Amino acid sequence: MGNVNKTSFVYYLEWAEELLKLPDDLRLKIDDAVKRYVLYGEEPTDMNVLYSMFGLMRRQIDRDANRWNDIRLKRREAGAKGAAVTNQQKAANSANADKIQQSSANSAVNVDVDVNVDANVDVARENRQIAKRFVSPSLEEIRAYVSEKGYNISAEAFYNHYEANGWMVGRNKMKSWKAAVAQWSAREPEFQTTHRTKTTPASTAQDRANDAASIVAHLLAEDDAPNT
Secondary structure: OOOOOOOOOOOOHHHHHHHOOOOHHHHHHHHHHHHHHHHHOOOOOOHHHHOOOHHHHHHHHHHHHHHHHHHHHHHHHHHHHHHHHHHHHHHHHOOOOHHHHHHHHHHHHHHHHHHHHHHHHHHHHHHHHHHHOOOOOOHHHHHHHHHHHOOOOOHHHHHHHHHHOOOEEOOEEOOOHHHHHHHHHHHHHHHOOOOOOOOOOOOOHHHHHHHHHHHHHHHHHHHHOOOO
């Protein structure tokens, strides 16, 4: 990231909730990695950090920064259009001949109408594109859905994996995250660590972090494998 024009970034409460579940040393490493990424654009070299919550936090930070840049550019374009219309109206008002003045005023009105029409068309087109675009769920939405369906899976592991890989299924953009949850539920027993059975819970926060990292690493390897 490292955007010198931006003086702040959003730190989400759900990040803090999940980080507090991790061991102190890992939590501090992730927190420092986020700060260095925001300030200087540095990527962490510690694999424990890279395959942790840092990946999903980085993607959300990048999305927020891009959204901020888009808003700034749109405001700048709108200001330029408004200034152009104002200048044309001033030119029309300064004309001495009534006929020329009226003609210039009509031209300014037509330009204003064209700008408004173009802006409305752009907004409608953008709204249609947004409606068709996949919207990634929040961790709370996934937790609620997993609880509703009675799936015996880790909502955090599912969210961390797909947030880290940009919500891709193989090489294609995900279309339905609820369908992906169902598929994950059917496959998660494959990803359980060999030193514990599925019915034995993690004894420590470090065990839970290791399980999530193992699942994420396994699925990232599958996503990166070439199609045969």
